[in-house]
Amino acid sequence: MVTQNGLVRIVEQVAAEQVAGSMLRVMVGDETYLFEAGSEMTHGKKPFPLTPEQIKALQNTTFGHGHGDHILRTLELIAKGFNGKFYSTHQTAAIAKIQFREEASGPFIHNKMVAGKTFQYGPKKGQPLPKQPFEFRSEDVNAAMAMFASLDGQEPGFPYETDIEIGDGVTIKFYEAGHIPGAAQTMYKISKGGKKINVLFAYDLGRTDYKILGHPVADIPLVKFPTTDFDEQIDYIVIEATYGNRIHRPLQESLTALTEAAREAEKNKGVLVIPAFSIMRTQMLWNFLFELEQKGQLPDDMIFYSSSPMADQVARIMLSHKEDFNRQAMAEFQSANDNPFYFPKLVHQKTGKETAETIAELMGKTPIGVIASSGMCDMGRIIPILEQTISDPRNVVLLTGYCAPGTRADMMKKGQPKIPFTDQEVELKAKVMEMGGLSGHADCVEMLAHLNHLFNNGRNPPKGIYIKHGDKAACWALRDEIIKAGYSPDIVHVMQKGEEYQLN
Ligand SMILES: [Zn+2]
Structure with missing residues (x-):
């Protein structure tokens, strides 16, 4: 029997002292609400973090945004007996549909590496690829999408800044988070017994629009960050520490790195291969290429091929919600008269076959760029592209973000002489360069600026700040910084997995 002291009790089931796998229970009296059902993105799924009894007891589930580490155990949640409603913004529901379809078409990550094979790289090298415990069909995706609540019974999801009653005395409201399209800071407003x-x-919180003295803030995200005031008191806040101990490099350095990589590929008429995630990172790259092209900073005869249907689908969602765009991106839209995702030097390709043929035809004849997913090169269309290109010293690989240990991106970053693929090892002779600085997450300084924005505007200080979604070192470093900024150590907590926090 759990002691029920707090009016509200919160429990993070997965992403405590780690980045991936957000799944937080919000308990109000006898009712339990789930905030997100994220995947840990590991090879082989871990046991589901809620018991069948806990799943059956859930009133409903709300999603802050559509990244896999926040939504990708949703189909599994339904298969295990969840029968409530889903709440999210319109854009998050649209992204969820794309993600669920991907999951159903050939379940994510490892399953695409073909059942019956063994891991060819990383710490599990030689071990068989695990079988997926659940397999989903398109009917399951349709059933999941039918569970999304909507404002008017039509488009699934809700607009920002709208009160949505999700239970007895429980109302939620989404505020922009500037992270990916539709990403929200979600307020739970609970009113019980007076x-x-x-x-x-x-x-996840995007890069801020705040101008912070001495900090390299840039209008990095295409999506807008909320600088407007919240119109209600915030008693408790749960924040992320993804970059809790780091400060991002200035945007200009990232753009310079992109130009340098293009020039490097131009030298020998090689291929510039850019692995990038398809939700936000790829759209940011298109936008940067557009910007560099406008400034005449790309090689004249270099064409870029984007080979990611999922990125194209996400772009369409973004273009149907232009109100999400930040000021700079909006200005670019207007000056381009159309949009900066489509311009003459950027060709969107649908199939991997088209891309393979383009590379085969043009490599060594004219410099080209190829963008494909995933950013860490452990899944997706980038894999055959790397197999086709990295043994040629004329080519360049430009890494665009964090490379988790054991991934091919990490191996290339470290200059490993041979890179393993499912059926072969390929010698790495292409030049490997790094871009960096493109994160869609607020860094330590930006997170503090956001707290400052929320609480130093004549408001009451929060009664509790809970830190999650960061590795252990980042969580504790961010806690130190928050305390240095003047918050009482008594109210700043690094969440622990499964621990129940009492909010009063
Ligand atoms: Zn995210």
Whole structure:
């Protein structure tokens, strides 16, 4: 029997002292609400973090945004007996549909590496690829999408800044988070027995628009960050520490790195291969290429091929919600008269076959760029592209973000002489360069600036700040910084997996 002291109790089931796998329970009296059902993105799924009894007890589930580490165990949640409603913004519901379809078409990550094979790289080298415990069909995706609540019974999801009653005395409201299209800071407003508590889930949070003295802030995200004031008191806030101990490099350095990589590929008429995630990272790259092209900073005869249907689908969602764009991106839209995702030097390709043929035809004849997913090169269309290109010293690989240990991106970053693929090892002779600085997450300084924005505007300080979604070192470093900024150590907590926090 759990002691029920707090009016509200919160429990993070997965992403405590780690980045991936957000799944947080919000308990109000006898009712339990789930905030997100994220995947840990590991090879082989871990046991589901909720018991069948806990799943059956859930009233409904809310999603802050559509990244896999926040939504990709949703189909499994339904298969295990969840029968409530889903709440999200319109854009998150649209992205969820794309992600669920991907999951159903050939379940994510490892399953695409073909059942019956063994791991060819990383710490599990030689071990068989695990079988997926669940397999989903398109009917399951349709059933999941039918569970999304909507404002008007039509387009699934809700607009920002709208009160949505999700339970007895429980109302939620989405505020922009500037992370990916539709990403929200989600406020739970709980009113029970004459008491009221507002809890804000402020993750994943994008790069801020705040101008912070001495900090390399740039209008990096295409999506807008909320600089408007919240119109309600925030009693408790849950934040992320993904970059809790780091400060991003200035955007200009990243753009310079992109130009240098293009010039490097131009030298020998090689292929510039850019592995990039298809939700936001790829759209940012298109936008940067557009910007560099406008400034005349790309090689004249270099064409870029984007080979990612999922990125194209996400772009369409973005273009149907232009109100999400930040000021700079919006200005570019207007000056381009159309949009900066489509311009003469950028060709969108649908199939991997088209891309393979383009590379075979043009490599060594004219410099080209190829963008494909995934960013860490452990899944997706980038894999055959790397197999086709990395043994040629004329080519360049430009890494665009974090490379988890054991991934091919990490191996290339470290200059490993041979890179393993499912059926072969390929010698790495292409030049490997790094871009960096493109994160869609607020860094340590930006996170503090956001807290400052929320609480130093004549508001009451929060009664509790809960830190999750970061590795252990980042979580504790961010806690130190928050305390240095003047918050009482008594209210700043690094969340522990499964621990129940009492909010009053
Ligand atoms: Zn995210």
